[in-house]
Amino acid sequence: MKNPNRAFKDAIYEQFARVGKAVSSPKRLELLDLLCQGPRTVEVLAKESGLTIANASQHLQVLRAARLVEAEKEGLHVIYRLADQTVCEFFRAMRILAESRLAEVEQIKRRFLxxxxxxxxxxxxxxxxxxxxxxxxxxxxxxxxxxxxxxxxxxxxxxxxxxxxxxxxxxxxxxxxxxxxxxxxxxxxxxxxxxxxxxxxxxxxxxxxxxxxxxxxxxxxxxxx
Amino acid sequence: MKNPNRAFKDAIYEQFARVGKAVSSPKRLELLDLLCQGPRTVEVLAKESGLTIANASQHLQVLRAARLVEAEKEGLHVIYRLADQTVCEFFRAMRILAESRLAEVEQIKRRFLxxxxxxxxxxxxxxxxxxxxxxxxxxxxxxxxxxxxxxxxxxxxxxxxxxxxxxxxxxxxxxxxxxxxxxxxxxxxxxxxxxxxxxxxxxxxxxxxxxxxxxxxxxxxxxxx
DNA sequence: TAAGCATTCAATAAATTAATTGAATACTAA
DNA sequence: TTAGTATTCAATTAATTTATTGAATGCTTA
Missing domain, CATH: 3.40.250.10 (Rhodanese-like domain)
Structure with a gap:
């Protein structure tokens, strides 16, 4: 009675964690934020986020594995975009949660400005x-x-x-x-x-x-x- | 001109990632879900989530470091609770995003039921x-x-x-x-x-x-x- | 004050993740 | 067909994360 339920729960939370893992890296969050502004090629994303092309590509594939973004080949380029507008809203929710819970965010911003x-x-x-x-x-x-x-x-x-x-x-x-x-x-x-x-x-x-x-x-x- | 901005952005996204890292583990998500139902002691949380006490305690401390939960000592027990109702809403947003993006969730549920x-x-x-x-x-x-x-x-x-x-x-x-x-x-x-x-x-x-x-x-x- | 319980700490081993590098692939245009 | 470009792949290394164990802490009550 307890065991099959455990397996079910483990399987479910493991799925939820796929999303969590995707948004657990600062660089992937930056990429996601950029993609909230619109579709971009790997090259552009890499440049804007200060990553090497190969590294950006790998991070993008992690985001894609969590189905938060989609990739489409267009000629020589691969264009990444958010899978869904709700991904943008989720990113924003996360940002706002971090802003409200982590005083460090405001601190860093104040120091910069x-x-x-x-x-x-x-x-x-x-x-x-x-x-x-x-x-x-x-x-x-x-x-x-x-x-x-x-x-x-x-x-x-x-x-x-x-x-x-x-x-x-x-x-x-x-x-x-x-x-x-x-x-x-x-x-x-x-x-x-x-x-x-x-x-x-x-x-x-x-x-x-x-x-x-x-x-x-x-x-x-x-x-x- | 490019460098100081990079440091700023890195610092900001690193903060956002603190939240992401906190919700990147299946077990922590399960604990968070339980805490959405109300305050709980470590013991109860451990039992409900199938973790050892020590392991649950460590996961809870990760959640606390991200300021998603708070702990309060009450006699012999330590009672954990969500830091804020918005944490519950964030968890729900994440769950709904996973449900809508990851077909596996529905699949696992269907198989179970x-x-x-x-x-x-x-x-x-x-x-x-x-x-x-x-x-x-x-x-x-x-x-x-x-x-x-x-x-x-x-x-x-x-x-x-x-x-x-x-x-x-x-x-x-x-x-x-x-x-x-x-x-x-x-x-x-x-x-x-x-x-x-x-x-x-x-x-x-x-x-x-x-x-x-x-x-x-x-x-x-x-x-x- | 001592015993008992809940929790945390510290140390370790195993597993996962991240960045880097160079090679491979896929497409375009000459 | 060839050369050039964008992207991905594969392998390596370093770093981080996870679970486990046993000891330490802190509180309560007998």
Whole structure:
């Protein structure tokens, strides 16, 4: 009576642990986070996460074995993508749990941002309201493809890489709110640094596009309006 | 420009991975699942999960290091509990992700239940409606303490251990719906087996109390009404 | 104060996981 | 067909994780 149940339970929890093991490595979490932004080739994922190609490939295969991601061969490249939007939501749940339970996360973030202006924690609700109602210039500093895949309605697409060259497109009389992939993406941090150095009144919105989506914020797709 | 960012990201994802590592072992997941039902001593957790005391203790310390659970000394015992209700919700999210992504989970469950009557998948919605509206006798077969901590309003508390002795309390003219901790808890499975052998018209509700809570089902606390 | 119990600690052996390297494969384009 | 590129595979090493065992700790009660 006790034994067959034990085997059943062991088998079930072993399956659950497949997901757990997949998300137990920092590097795999970084890859998963990148894939939450959209499909990517191994090459791109490796570069963005600071892994060698072979190592990235192996981690991706672990994620695939847990069925969290899928791979599709396209010509010379293999394109990885999340198996499902719920994987993105799960990753976010895990991130939020870590943020709420582990004080170290906030500590590391504070240390990284400390001394930089425009990055201080602001009233999130008020800022989001401002963004939603168009009281500010909203700047999307991610690569154009990511903008196309989903952005804040009315946001200007100005990838960090082009920022220096296109400063003239930005208003000097209005507050600028820059955002990117989320609180741990440094694109908007660097954008704010550049903008403030040039005298713009710029602040950072920590929330990334996936956060906004999860918060029920409207998301626009495609080219700039 | 690239290097300090890398260190930041590595530090952040390493923190996230603390949560991932904590939930990467089948046994720790089982312990976590048990703790979702309420606080427990090491001894009880060890027994229920089929671990030695020392091994259970070590796993619990891993969970504690990830701040998913908390321990409190009470006399001779140490009582572990979830650090937070969101941990329970996270565990459930992980379970549901595994169920939806890993066909093996359904397979293992089917194999375990196959051949047993009253356990076939039923129309969940219809059954829940019946339960909610009182068209059936609802039977809670978990230990009394768990019943007290939260149960379906109107449910009878009849722990599996006492079931054989208290069959006379049950109606023969009405359908009986038995539930326990969730789809992978075997208490209600065994209850159904006993009841059907004795000629009762009994079926199983897969959802456990935490599932019902998450679904917004009303939950009653305390003694039987 | 001593005995008994629950829990943790510490040490060990076995198993698993991670990063690295170089070779192999699969596809494209010349 | 060949050369070049992206990815995967296989083998190795180092590091981490797991279960087990027996001893140590800390509390309670006789």
């Amino acid at each position: 400390e001394g930089r202006e425009g990055m201080e924690p602001v009233d999130r609700e008020a800022l989001l309201k401002l963004v939603r109602e168009g009281g500010v210039t909203v700047l999307d500093v991610r690569p154009v493809e990511e903008y196309k895949a989903g952005h804040i309605p009315g946001a200007l697409s100005l990838p960090l890489k082009e920022l220096q060259l296109r400063l003239s497109e930005l208003p000097r009389d209005q507050e600028i709110v820059a955002y990117c992939r989320g609180p741990y993406c440094v694109l908007s941090v660097q954008a704010i640094e550049i903008l403030r150095a040039k005298g713009f009144n710029a602040i950072r919105l920590e929330e990334g596009i996936q956060d906004l989506r999860a918060l029920g914020f409207p998301i626009a797709m495609g080219e700039e309006a | 196959e051949g047993r009557e009253g356990m076939e998948p039923v129309d969940r919605e219809a059954l829940l409606k019946l339960v909610r509206e009182g068209g059936v006798t609802v039977l809670d077969v978990r230990p009394v303490e768990e019943y007290k901590a939260g149960h379906i309003p109107g449910a009878l508390s009849l722990p599996l251990k006492e079931l054989q002795l208290r069959l006379s309390e049950l109606p023969r003219d009405q359908e009986i719906v038995a539930y326990c901790r969730g789809p992978y808890c075997v208490l209600s499975v065994q209850a159904i087996e006993i009841l059907r052998a004795k000629g009762f018209n009994a079926i199983r509700l897969e959802e456990g109390i935490q599932d019902l809570r998450a679904l917004g089902f009303p939950i009653a606390m305390g003694e039987e009404a």
